[in-house]
Amino acid sequence: MAGIPLSRRGFCAGLAAGAILGRPAFAAAPTPLTARPATVQLAPEGYAATKVWSYDGTVPGTTLRAKQGGRLTRRLVNELPVPTSVHWHGIRIDNAMDGVAGLTQEPVPAGGSFDYDFVLPDAGTYWYHAHTNSMEQVARGLSGPLIIEEADAYDVDRDEVLMLDDWLLDPETGAFRGGDHPVTLSHAGRTGNLVGTNGQFAFSLPAKRHERLRLRLINAANARIFVLRLAGLEGWTVAVDGMPLPEPEPLSDELVLAPAQRIDLVVDVTAEEGETAGLLRRDTDGTWQPQAMVPVTGQASIARRGVPAALPPNPKMEVSGLKDARRLTMALEGGAMSGLESARYKGRELGFRGLMQEGQFWALAGQAGMADVPFARLSRGETVRLGLTNQTMFPHAMHLHGMHFRTVGADGTLGPMRDTVLTFPNETVEIAFVADNPGKWLLHCHMLGHAASGMTTWIEVA
Numbered sequence: 001m002a003g004i005p006l007s008r009r010g011f012c013a014g015l016a017a018g019a020i021l022g023r024p025a026f027a028a029a030p031t032p033l034t035a036r037p038a039t040v041q042l043a044p045e046g047y048a049a050t051k052v053w054s055y056d057g058t059v060p061g062t063t064l065r066a067k068q069g070g071r072l073t074r075r076l077v078n079e080l081p082v083p084t085s086v087h088w089h090g091i092r093i094d095n096a097m098d099g100v101a102g103l104t105q106e107p108v109p110a111g112g113s114f115d116y117d118f119v120l121p122d123a124g125t126y127w128y129h130a131h132t133n134s135m136e137q138v139a140r141g142l143s144g145p146l147i148i149e150e151a152d153a154y155d156v157d158r159d160e161v162l163m164l165d166d167w168l169l170d171p172e173t174g175a176f177r178g179g180d181h182p183v184t185l186s187h188a189g190r191t192g193n194l195v196g197t198n199g200q201f202a203f204s205l206p207a208k209r210h211e212r213l214r215l216r217l218i219n220a221a222n223a224r225i226f227v228l229r230l231a232g233l234e235g236w237t238v239a240v241d242g243m244p245l246p247e248p249e250p251l252s253d254e255l256v257l258a259p260a261q262r263i264d265l266v267v268d269v270t271a272e273e274g275e276t277a278g279l280l281r282r283d284t285d286g287t288w289q290p291q292a293m294v295p296v297t298g299q300a301s302i303a304r305r306g307v308p309a310a311l312p313p314n315p316k317m318e319v320s321g322l323k324d325a326r327r328l329t330m331a332l333e334g335g336a337m338s339g340l341e342s343a344r345y346k347g348r349e350l351g352f353r354g355l356m357q358e359g360q361f362w363a364l365a366g367q368a369g370m371a372d373v374p375f376a377r378l379s380r381g382e383t384v385r386l387g388l389t390n391q392t393m394f395p396h397a398m399h400l401h402g403m404h405f406r407t408v409g410a411d412g413t414l415g416p417m418r419d420t421v422l423t424f425p426n427e428t429v430e431i432a433f434v435a436d437n438p439g440k441w442l443l444h445c446h447m448l449g450h451a452a453s454g455m456t457t458w459i460e461v462a
């Protein structure tokens with residue numbers, strides 16, 4: 001054998017010498033985030049467990065926390081039997097790290113890995129999820145919370161993440177059922193037969209009377225719009241889609257949380273000791289069901305606290321230049337009962353039948369699915385006003401990657417800054433944003449079945 005025989009002893013001695021000299025033997029690898037199969041109990045006790053695709057073996061995946069202004073560095077290790085990638089939803093991210101297979105990166109093959117490493121400009125509540133065949137991969141469990149902490153701790157007693165989701169399971173076997181039937185795709189999308197919080201059917205968050213909680217609600221469901229209200233809790237909305245509101249807004253009405261949206265609440269427990277407070281969800285039959293139960297045990301203080309302070313604003317929350325903005329419009333078309341006549345698909349104009357044969361039921365600005373050219377090419381720094389006209393019979397949660405936007409009201413008033421907006425049938429929602437993040441950015445419906453069957457396009461910022 002040629003060369004220097006490297007005995008085990010010699011190798012160890014070499015390492016020790018390196019250590020003595022203060023030289024690390026190897027560069028530290030980033031912390032892994034492992035996408036892998038796992039078995040978890042999603043259904044209530046007594047029902048079968050479910051084989052999921054997970055991040056690090058749990059559903060939701062590991063809660064990632066990092067400081068605003070810092071970096072997030074994770075090595076995606078793909079132990080799934082299929083290619084995958086991770087999208088960091090709502091982070092105003094470097095385009096190369098956006099995780100969109102086929103647009104910003106190659107999918108990571110089974111057995112492969114990919115190092116994600118990016119700056120975190122904004123504090124707030126975000127989430128991460130698969131962005132390769134998302135309709136299937138997210139439904140199978142590939143999502144998790146991503147919390148970016150403010151420089152100074154916000155004044156609450158506890159900070160809790162509530163990731164809301166629904167699963168479509170076979171009650172006998174606990175196995176996932178496909179949600180990709182044409183009828184599902186062309187209607188409201190795949191809603192589950194089991195709704196839960198943080199991977200549990202009956203999620204409970206015990207608290208004390210007068211305790212103040214920050215609740216970070218994340219809708220990780222494929223298509224379900226959550227309509228929520230509080231019971232025995234009172235409080236304020238302090239942020240939406242990660243972005244702080246200028247002032248906390250007292251909660252009175254129902255909260256609507258579309259797929260991919262987040263709401264940060266500050267709530268005080270006002271129920272008496274021994275009562276059960278909580279977050280309720282309106283079911284399709286109109287009844288209110290517990291989404292998260294808050295059993296009240298003990299008392300944190302004699303009286304409630306005062307009104308909370310606003311969260312510190314994130315950088316670049318201004319959307320200026322509205323008057324001279326570039327104006328664009330996009331029709332949302334298709335789906336059941338709306339009579340989409342034709343749309344472009346892979347460079348050809350196809351009639352409704354032809355589209356259906358390709359599994360395409362929806363179109364954005366006359367285009368079904370991804371095209372070679374972007375919906376719009378924008379120059380860096382320009383302000384854009386985009387009118388989204390929903391000409392379908394269903395609501396759609398439209399999400400722009402890479403940049404947050406504000407809605408523009410009929411009277412010109414700007415809504416809160418967000419990354420996902422719900423549009424209803426026969427409604428036009430105008431959004432405005434500053435195209436300040438260069439790269440190729442997806443714009444799609446976050447009802448993932450809709451995205452997979454036509455409602456996905458992209459823009460490019462030069």
Ligand code: C2O
Pocket residue numbers: 087089129131260399401442444446
């Ligand atoms: Cu939540 Cu295209 O992503």
Ligand code: CU
Pocket residue numbers: 395396397445446447450451455
């Ligand atoms: Cu949709």
